[in-house]
Amino acid sequence: MQNEPSLDEVLRELISLCKEFAQGKYQKTEDLFELTKKGAYPDLIPELAESFGMMVVQIEAREFRLEQIIEDLEKTKADLEIARQKLAQENIRLKSEVQKLRIGIDHTKKAEEVAKITDTDYFKDLRKRAEKIKGSRK
Amino acid sequence: MSKIVSIHSFRGGTGKSNITANLAVTVALQGHRVAIVDTDIQSPGIHVLFGMDVEKIDRTLNDYLWGNCSIEETASDVGSSLVLPNGEPALDKGIVYLIPSSNNAGEIARILREGYDVGLLNDGLNELINRLSLDFLFIDTHPGLNEETLLSMAISDILIIILRPDNQDYQGTAVTVEVARKLAVSNTFLVMNKVLPDFDFEDVKRQMQSTYDTQVAGLLPISMDMLRLASSGIFCLKEPEHDISKEIRNISKVITTTE
Numbered sequence: 001m002q003n004e005p006s007l008d009e010v011l012r013e014l015i016s017l018c019k020e021f022a023q024g025k026y027q028k029t030e031d032l033f034e035l036t037k038k039g040a041y042p043d044l045i046p047e048l049a050e051s052f053g054m055m056v057v058q059i060e061a062r063e064f065r066l067e068q069i070i071e072d073l074e075k076t077k078a079d080l081e082i083a084r085q086k087l088a089q090e091n092i093r094l095k096s097e098v099q100k101l102r103i104g105i106d107h108t109k110k111a112e113e114v115a116k117i118t119d120t121d122y123f124k125d126l127r128k129r130a131e132k133i134k135g136s137r138k
Numbered sequence: 139m140s141k142i143v144s145i146h147s148f149r150g151g152t153g154k155s156n157i158t159a160n161l162a163v164t165v166a167l168q169g170h171r172v173a174i175v176d177t178d179i180q181s182p183g184i185h186v187l188f189g190m191d192v193e194k195i196d197r198t199l200n201d202y203l204w205g206n207c208s209i210e211e212t213a214s215d216v217g218s219s220l221v222l223p224n225g226e227p228a229l230d231k232g233i234v235y236l237i238p239s240s241n242n243a244g245e246i247a248r249i250l251r252e253g254y255d256v257g258l259l260n261d262g263l264n265e266l267i268n269r270l271s272l273d274f275l276f277i278d279t280h281p282g283l284n285e286e287t288l289l290s291m292a293i294s295d296i297l298i299i300i301l302r303p304d305n306q307d308y309q310g311t312a313v314t315v316e317v318a319r320k321l322a323v324s325n326t327f328l329v330m331n332k333v334l335p336d337f338d339f340e341d342v343k344r345q346m347q348s349t350y351d352t353q354v355a356g357l358l359p360i361s362m363d364m365l366r367l368a369s370s371g372i373f374c375l376k377e378p379e380h381d382i383s384k385e386i387r388n389i390s391k392v393i394t395t396t397e
Binding site: 093102103104105106107109110113114117118122123126127129130131133134 | 260283285288289292293295305308309312313316317320321322336345346349
Protein backbone atom coordinates (compact mmCIF):
# COMPACT_ATOMS: atom_id res chain seq x y z
CA MET A 1 0.00 0.00 0.00
CA GLN A 2 3.06 2.18 0.16
CA ASN A 3 2.74 2.94 -3.55
CA GLU A 4 -0.84 4.04 -3.31
CA PRO A 5 -1.14 7.34 -5.26
CA SER A 6 -2.42 10.35 -3.43
CA LEU A 7 -6.01 11.51 -3.86
CA ASP A 8 -4.69 14.59 -5.55
CA GLU A 9 -2.78 12.57 -8.19
CA VAL A 10 -5.73 10.27 -8.92
CA LEU A 11 -8.15 13.17 -9.31
CA ARG A 12 -5.74 14.86 -11.74
CA GLU A 13 -5.59 11.68 -13.81
CA LEU A 14 -9.39 11.51 -13.84
CA ILE A 15 -9.60 15.13 -14.98
CA SER A 16 -7.14 14.50 -17.82
CA LEU A 17 -9.03 11.36 -18.91
CA CYS A 18 -12.35 13.25 -18.89
CA LYS A 19 -10.83 15.92 -21.17
CA GLU A 20 -9.78 13.21 -23.65
CA PHE A 21 -13.24 11.58 -23.62
CA ALA A 22 -14.88 14.99 -24.11
CA GLN A 23 -12.94 15.28 -27.41
CA GLY A 24 -14.22 11.87 -28.57
CA LYS A 25 -10.90 10.09 -27.89
CA TYR A 26 -11.61 6.75 -26.25
CA GLN A 27 -8.15 5.10 -26.53
CA LYS A 28 -7.44 5.51 -22.81
CA THR A 29 -10.53 3.73 -21.45
CA GLU A 30 -8.25 0.95 -20.08
CA ASP A 31 -6.61 3.57 -17.79
CA LEU A 32 -10.07 4.52 -16.49
CA PHE A 33 -11.00 0.90 -15.82
CA GLU A 34 -7.74 0.51 -13.91
CA LEU A 35 -9.02 3.16 -11.43
CA THR A 36 -12.17 1.10 -10.78
CA LYS A 37 -10.19 -1.57 -8.83
CA LYS A 38 -11.55 -1.56 -5.34
CA GLY A 39 -9.00 -1.12 -2.55
CA ALA A 40 -6.22 0.08 -4.80
CA TYR A 41 -7.30 3.74 -4.73
CA PRO A 42 -8.48 6.11 -2.07
CA ASP A 43 -12.04 6.41 -0.83
CA LEU A 44 -14.74 6.82 -3.47
CA ILE A 45 -12.34 6.88 -6.48
CA PRO A 46 -13.22 3.38 -7.83
CA GLU A 47 -16.93 4.22 -7.64
CA LEU A 48 -16.37 7.56 -9.45
CA ALA A 49 -14.23 5.83 -12.11
CA GLU A 50 -17.00 3.21 -12.56
CA SER A 51 -19.55 6.00 -13.16
CA PHE A 52 -17.30 7.68 -15.70
CA GLY A 53 -16.68 4.34 -17.40
CA MET A 54 -20.41 3.65 -17.75
CA MET A 55 -20.89 7.16 -19.20
CA VAL A 56 -18.14 6.60 -21.82
CA VAL A 57 -19.57 3.23 -22.90
CA GLN A 58 -23.07 4.69 -23.25
CA ILE A 59 -21.80 7.66 -25.29
CA GLU A 60 -19.78 5.37 -27.57
CA ALA A 61 -22.82 3.14 -28.18
CA ARG A 62 -25.01 6.14 -29.02
CA GLU A 63 -22.40 7.52 -31.43
CA PHE A 64 -22.15 4.16 -33.19
CA ARG A 65 -25.92 4.03 -33.64
CA LEU A 66 -26.01 7.58 -35.00
CA GLU A 67 -23.31 6.75 -37.56
CA GLN A 68 -25.42 3.85 -38.83
CA ILE A 69 -28.51 6.06 -39.10
CA ILE A 70 -26.54 8.68 -41.07
CA GLU A 71 -25.23 5.96 -43.42
CA ASP A 72 -28.81 4.71 -44.05
CA LEU A 73 -30.00 8.25 -44.72
CA GLU A 74 -27.21 8.88 -47.23
CA LYS A 75 -28.16 5.72 -49.13
CA THR A 76 -31.85 6.66 -49.15
CA LYS A 77 -30.92 10.11 -50.43
CA ALA A 78 -28.92 8.58 -53.32
CA ASP A 79 -31.82 6.24 -54.19
CA LEU A 80 -34.23 9.17 -54.19
CA GLU A 81 -31.99 11.10 -56.57
CA ILE A 82 -31.95 8.17 -59.02
CA ALA A 83 -35.75 7.88 -58.80
CA ARG A 84 -36.13 11.63 -59.33
CA GLN A 85 -33.98 11.51 -62.49
CA LYS A 86 -36.00 8.58 -63.86
CA LEU A 87 -39.21 10.45 -63.23
CA ALA A 88 -37.88 13.55 -64.99
CA GLN A 89 -36.96 11.47 -68.04
CA GLU A 90 -40.34 9.76 -68.06
CA ASN A 91 -42.02 13.16 -67.96
CA ILE A 92 -40.03 14.35 -70.98
CA ARG A 93 -40.95 11.17 -72.86
CA LEU A 94 -44.65 11.43 -72.05
CA LYS A 95 -44.71 15.11 -72.99
CA SER A 96 -43.11 14.44 -76.40
CA GLU A 97 -45.54 11.56 -76.98
CA VAL A 98 -48.53 13.76 -76.40
CA GLN A 99 -47.10 16.32 -78.84
CA LYS A 100 -46.21 13.88 -81.61
CA LEU A 101 -49.28 11.71 -81.46
CA ARG A 102 -51.88 14.13 -82.70
CA ILE A 103 -53.06 13.17 -86.16
CA GLY A 104 -54.33 16.46 -87.51
CA ILE A 105 -56.27 16.81 -90.73
CA ASP A 106 -57.39 19.97 -92.52
CA HIS A 107 -60.83 18.87 -93.74
CA THR A 108 -61.47 21.84 -96.03
CA LYS A 109 -58.16 21.30 -97.77
CA LYS A 110 -58.88 17.57 -97.95
CA ALA A 111 -62.25 18.14 -99.66
CA GLU A 112 -60.56 20.40 -102.22
CA GLU A 113 -57.83 17.88 -102.94
CA VAL A 114 -60.31 15.01 -103.27
CA ALA A 115 -62.53 17.06 -105.61
CA LYS A 116 -59.52 17.87 -107.81
CA ILE A 117 -59.16 14.14 -108.46
CA THR A 118 -62.76 12.93 -108.46
CA ASP A 119 -64.03 15.73 -110.74
CA THR A 120 -61.84 14.60 -113.63
CA ASP A 121 -63.37 12.73 -116.58
CA TYR A 122 -60.84 9.98 -116.09
CA PHE A 123 -62.01 9.39 -112.54
CA LYS A 124 -65.69 9.41 -113.43
CA ASP A 125 -65.05 6.92 -116.20
CA LEU A 126 -62.86 4.73 -113.99
CA ARG A 127 -65.53 4.66 -111.31
CA LYS A 128 -68.07 3.38 -113.81
CA ARG A 129 -65.65 0.77 -115.12
CA ALA A 130 -64.38 -0.33 -111.72
CA GLU A 131 -67.36 -2.56 -110.95
CA LYS A 132 -67.22 -4.17 -114.38
CA ILE A 133 -63.48 -4.69 -114.13
CA LYS A 134 -63.76 -6.43 -110.78
CA GLY A 135 -66.74 -8.47 -111.94
CA SER A 136 -64.94 -9.71 -115.04
CA ARG A 137 -62.18 -11.26 -112.96
CA LYS A 138 -64.49 -13.54 -111.02
CA MET B 139 -60.35 -17.04 -105.84
CA SER B 140 -57.35 -14.84 -106.54
CA LYS B 141 -56.96 -11.42 -105.02
CA ILE B 142 -55.33 -8.20 -106.12
CA VAL B 143 -53.58 -6.37 -103.32
CA SER B 144 -52.43 -2.79 -103.97
CA ILE B 145 -49.83 -1.30 -101.68
CA HIS B 146 -49.99 2.44 -101.82
CA SER B 147 -48.73 5.58 -100.13
CA PHE B 148 -49.47 9.23 -100.74
CA ARG B 149 -45.84 10.25 -100.60
CA GLY B 150 -42.55 8.50 -101.36
CA GLY B 151 -40.18 7.20 -98.72
CA THR B 152 -42.76 5.38 -96.63
CA GLY B 153 -41.04 2.02 -97.10
CA LYS B 154 -43.77 0.87 -99.47
CA SER B 155 -41.62 -1.34 -101.71
CA ASN B 156 -39.93 -2.91 -98.72
CA ILE B 157 -43.25 -3.71 -97.07
CA THR B 158 -44.67 -5.03 -100.36
CA ALA B 159 -41.73 -7.38 -100.86
CA ASN B 160 -41.84 -8.63 -97.27
CA LEU B 161 -45.61 -9.14 -97.34
CA ALA B 162 -45.48 -10.99 -100.67
CA VAL B 163 -42.72 -13.32 -99.44
CA THR B 164 -44.52 -13.90 -96.11
CA VAL B 165 -47.72 -14.85 -97.96
CA ALA B 166 -45.72 -17.15 -100.26
CA LEU B 167 -44.12 -18.81 -97.20
CA GLN B 168 -47.65 -19.92 -96.28
CA GLY B 169 -47.75 -21.88 -99.55
CA HIS B 170 -49.47 -19.35 -101.83
CA ARG B 171 -48.65 -18.47 -105.41
CA VAL B 172 -47.79 -14.80 -105.48
CA ALA B 173 -46.69 -12.18 -108.00
CA ILE B 174 -45.50 -8.62 -107.50
CA VAL B 175 -45.99 -6.07 -110.25
CA ASP B 176 -43.84 -2.96 -110.02
CA THR B 177 -46.15 -0.33 -111.48
CA ASP B 178 -43.94 2.41 -110.08
CA ILE B 179 -42.73 2.92 -113.64
CA GLN B 180 -41.30 6.35 -112.90
CA SER B 181 -39.03 5.17 -110.12
CA PRO B 182 -38.86 1.38 -110.00
CA GLY B 183 -37.03 -0.22 -107.10
CA ILE B 184 -38.54 -3.39 -105.68
CA HIS B 185 -36.32 -5.64 -107.85
CA VAL B 186 -33.28 -4.49 -105.80
CA LEU B 187 -34.69 -6.23 -102.70
CA PHE B 188 -34.72 -9.52 -104.61
CA GLY B 189 -31.14 -8.99 -105.78
CA MET B 190 -32.30 -8.73 -109.38
CA ASP B 191 -30.19 -6.92 -111.98
CA VAL B 192 -32.75 -5.31 -114.25
CA GLU B 193 -30.08 -4.41 -116.83
CA LYS B 194 -29.74 -8.12 -117.52
CA ILE B 195 -33.45 -8.76 -117.91
CA ASP B 196 -34.85 -8.96 -121.42
CA ARG B 197 -38.45 -8.14 -120.68
CA THR B 198 -40.01 -5.62 -118.33
CA LEU B 199 -43.52 -4.29 -117.76
CA ASN B 200 -42.64 -1.48 -120.19
CA ASP B 201 -42.19 -4.02 -123.02
CA TYR B 202 -45.63 -5.43 -122.37
CA LEU B 203 -47.22 -1.97 -122.29
CA TRP B 204 -45.67 -1.16 -125.68
CA GLY B 205 -46.90 -4.41 -127.16
CA ASN B 206 -43.47 -5.99 -127.51
CA CYS B 207 -44.34 -9.15 -125.62
CA SER B 208 -46.97 -10.92 -123.54
CA ILE B 209 -47.21 -10.06 -119.85
CA GLU B 210 -46.26 -13.61 -118.93
CA GLU B 211 -42.88 -13.22 -120.56
CA THR B 212 -42.03 -10.37 -118.19
CA ALA B 213 -42.48 -12.45 -115.05
CA SER B 214 -39.34 -13.73 -113.31
CA ASP B 215 -39.37 -16.38 -110.61
CA VAL B 216 -37.57 -14.59 -107.76
CA GLY B 217 -38.88 -16.95 -105.08
CA SER B 218 -36.75 -19.98 -105.86
CA SER B 219 -33.53 -18.14 -104.98
CA LEU B 220 -34.84 -17.05 -101.55
CA VAL B 221 -33.13 -18.77 -98.65
CA LEU B 222 -33.69 -19.16 -94.92
CA PRO B 223 -31.00 -18.07 -92.42
CA ASN B 224 -29.71 -21.68 -92.43
CA GLY B 225 -29.16 -21.53 -96.18
CA GLU B 226 -32.04 -23.82 -97.14
CA PRO B 227 -34.62 -22.78 -99.77
CA ALA B 228 -37.28 -20.60 -98.13
CA LEU B 229 -40.23 -21.67 -100.26
CA ASP B 230 -41.74 -25.10 -100.42
CA LYS B 231 -45.11 -24.89 -102.15
CA GLY B 232 -45.17 -21.10 -102.51
CA ILE B 233 -43.97 -19.14 -105.52
CA VAL B 234 -42.96 -15.50 -105.94
CA TYR B 235 -42.89 -13.91 -109.37
CA LEU B 236 -41.72 -10.38 -110.02
CA ILE B 237 -42.76 -8.26 -112.96
CA PRO B 238 -40.17 -5.47 -112.91
CA SER B 239 -40.31 -2.07 -114.54
CA SER B 240 -37.51 -0.88 -116.73
CA ASN B 241 -34.64 0.92 -115.06
CA ASN B 242 -33.53 2.36 -118.38
CA ALA B 243 -33.69 6.17 -118.33
CA GLY B 244 -34.81 6.34 -121.99
CA GLU B 245 -37.66 3.92 -121.37
CA ILE B 246 -38.78 5.75 -118.24
CA ALA B 247 -38.70 9.03 -120.16
CA ARG B 248 -40.79 7.49 -122.93
CA ILE B 249 -43.46 6.36 -120.47
CA LEU B 250 -43.56 9.81 -118.91
CA ARG B 251 -43.76 11.49 -122.32
CA GLU B 252 -46.21 9.23 -124.07
CA GLY B 253 -48.07 7.66 -121.18
CA TYR B 254 -49.62 4.25 -121.69
CA ASP B 255 -53.00 2.64 -121.90
CA VAL B 256 -54.03 1.92 -118.32
CA GLY B 257 -56.70 -0.40 -119.68
CA LEU B 258 -53.90 -2.50 -121.13
CA LEU B 259 -52.33 -2.68 -117.67
CA ASN B 260 -55.61 -3.98 -116.29
CA ASP B 261 -55.87 -6.63 -119.03
CA GLY B 262 -52.28 -7.63 -118.35
CA LEU B 263 -52.88 -8.10 -114.64
CA ASN B 264 -55.89 -10.33 -115.31
CA GLU B 265 -53.92 -12.36 -117.80
CA LEU B 266 -51.13 -12.76 -115.31
CA ILE B 267 -53.49 -14.05 -112.64
CA ASN B 268 -54.92 -16.65 -115.01
CA ARG B 269 -51.75 -17.78 -116.74
CA LEU B 270 -49.68 -18.11 -113.58
CA SER B 271 -52.61 -19.41 -111.45
CA LEU B 272 -51.93 -16.76 -108.86
CA ASP B 273 -53.49 -16.65 -105.41
CA PHE B 274 -52.34 -13.09 -104.77
CA LEU B 275 -51.16 -10.33 -107.06
CA PHE B 276 -49.37 -7.50 -105.26
CA ILE B 277 -49.12 -4.13 -106.94
CA ASP B 278 -46.31 -1.81 -105.82
CA THR B 279 -47.73 1.52 -106.97
CA HIS B 280 -46.19 4.90 -107.65
CA PRO B 281 -46.79 7.30 -104.74
CA GLY B 282 -49.51 9.90 -105.18
CA LEU B 283 -52.79 9.65 -107.04
CA ASN B 284 -52.04 9.57 -110.76
CA GLU B 285 -54.04 7.60 -113.33
CA GLU B 286 -52.32 4.23 -113.04
CA THR B 287 -52.45 4.44 -109.27
CA LEU B 288 -56.18 5.18 -109.36
CA LEU B 289 -56.62 2.22 -111.70
CA SER B 290 -54.74 -0.13 -109.42
CA MET B 291 -56.86 1.11 -106.52
CA ALA B 292 -60.06 0.61 -108.50
CA ILE B 293 -59.30 -2.98 -109.43
CA SER B 294 -57.97 -3.98 -105.99
CA ASP B 295 -59.71 -6.39 -103.68
CA ILE B 296 -57.51 -5.15 -100.89
CA LEU B 297 -55.88 -1.75 -100.65
CA ILE B 298 -53.14 -1.14 -98.11
CA ILE B 299 -52.16 2.46 -97.52
CA ILE B 300 -48.79 3.03 -95.87
CA LEU B 301 -48.12 6.19 -93.89
CA ARG B 302 -45.48 7.46 -91.50
CA PRO B 303 -46.04 9.43 -88.30
CA ASP B 304 -45.73 12.68 -90.26
CA ASN B 305 -48.13 15.59 -90.76
CA GLN B 306 -47.89 15.59 -94.56
CA ASP B 307 -48.60 11.86 -94.60
CA TYR B 308 -51.64 12.37 -92.31
CA GLN B 309 -53.23 14.82 -94.74
CA GLY B 310 -52.34 12.88 -97.90
CA THR B 311 -53.66 9.66 -96.39
CA ALA B 312 -56.99 11.35 -95.61
CA VAL B 313 -57.28 12.27 -99.29
CA THR B 314 -56.32 8.76 -100.43
CA VAL B 315 -58.81 7.09 -98.08
CA GLU B 316 -61.60 9.34 -99.37
CA VAL B 317 -60.72 8.69 -103.02
CA ALA B 318 -60.64 4.94 -102.36
CA ARG B 319 -64.07 5.19 -100.79
CA LYS B 320 -65.40 6.94 -103.90
CA LEU B 321 -63.92 4.13 -106.02
CA ALA B 322 -65.81 1.63 -103.86
CA VAL B 323 -62.65 -0.25 -102.84
CA SER B 324 -64.07 -3.00 -100.67
CA ASN B 325 -61.21 -3.56 -98.20
CA THR B 326 -58.96 -0.67 -97.28
CA PHE B 327 -56.38 -1.01 -94.50
CA LEU B 328 -53.83 1.35 -93.02
CA VAL B 329 -50.29 0.46 -92.02
CA MET B 330 -48.11 2.96 -90.18
CA ASN B 331 -44.41 2.49 -90.76
CA LYS B 332 -41.39 3.91 -88.95
CA VAL B 333 -43.23 4.38 -85.65
CA LEU B 334 -40.97 5.38 -82.74
CA PRO B 335 -40.81 2.39 -80.38
CA ASP B 336 -41.60 4.50 -77.29
CA PHE B 337 -45.03 5.43 -78.66
CA ASP B 338 -48.08 3.76 -77.17
CA PHE B 339 -48.90 1.55 -80.19
CA GLU B 340 -52.44 0.78 -79.07
CA ASP B 341 -53.19 4.49 -78.70
CA VAL B 342 -51.75 5.28 -82.16
CA LYS B 343 -53.89 2.50 -83.59
CA ARG B 344 -57.04 3.87 -81.95
CA GLN B 345 -56.28 7.37 -83.21
CA MET B 346 -55.71 6.13 -86.76
CA GLN B 347 -58.89 4.09 -86.71
CA SER B 348 -61.03 6.98 -85.50
CA THR B 349 -59.37 9.69 -87.62
CA TYR B 350 -59.66 7.78 -90.90
CA ASP B 351 -62.59 5.53 -90.04
CA THR B 352 -60.50 2.77 -91.58
CA GLN B 353 -59.15 -0.51 -90.22
CA VAL B 354 -55.51 -0.58 -89.15
CA ALA B 355 -53.69 -3.72 -90.31
CA GLY B 356 -50.49 -3.04 -88.41
CA LEU B 357 -47.87 -0.71 -86.99
CA LEU B 358 -44.22 -1.22 -87.84
CA PRO B 359 -41.60 0.24 -85.50
CA ILE B 360 -38.67 2.17 -86.90
CA SER B 361 -35.68 -0.11 -86.59
CA MET B 362 -31.92 0.18 -86.85
CA ASP B 363 -31.85 -3.50 -87.84
CA MET B 364 -34.00 -2.73 -90.87
CA LEU B 365 -31.84 0.28 -91.80
CA ARG B 366 -28.71 -1.82 -91.44
CA LEU B 367 -30.00 -4.27 -94.04
CA ALA B 368 -30.15 -1.25 -96.43
CA SER B 369 -32.47 -2.88 -98.97
CA SER B 370 -30.04 -5.74 -99.58
CA GLY B 371 -32.57 -8.50 -99.04
CA ILE B 372 -35.90 -9.57 -97.59
CA PHE B 373 -35.85 -8.64 -93.90
CA CYS B 374 -38.48 -11.21 -92.85
CA LEU B 375 -36.29 -14.03 -94.13
CA LYS B 376 -33.11 -12.77 -92.49
CA GLU B 377 -34.68 -11.89 -89.12
CA PRO B 378 -37.80 -14.08 -88.83
CA GLU B 379 -38.16 -13.54 -85.07
CA HIS B 380 -37.77 -9.74 -85.18
CA ASP B 381 -40.78 -7.62 -84.07
CA ILE B 382 -41.06 -6.23 -87.60
CA SER B 383 -41.25 -9.72 -89.11
CA LYS B 384 -43.91 -10.71 -86.59
CA GLU B 385 -46.01 -7.65 -87.44
CA ILE B 386 -45.57 -8.35 -91.17
CA ARG B 387 -46.98 -11.83 -90.47
CA ASN B 388 -49.96 -10.22 -88.70
CA ILE B 389 -50.58 -7.97 -91.70
CA SER B 390 -50.24 -10.94 -94.06
CA LYS B 391 -52.95 -12.70 -92.08
CA VAL B 392 -55.25 -9.74 -92.68
CA ILE B 393 -54.58 -10.15 -96.41
CA THR B 394 -55.08 -13.90 -96.55
CA THR B 395 -58.21 -13.94 -94.40
CA THR B 396 -60.05 -11.01 -96.05
CA GLU B 397 -62.92 -12.30 -98.14
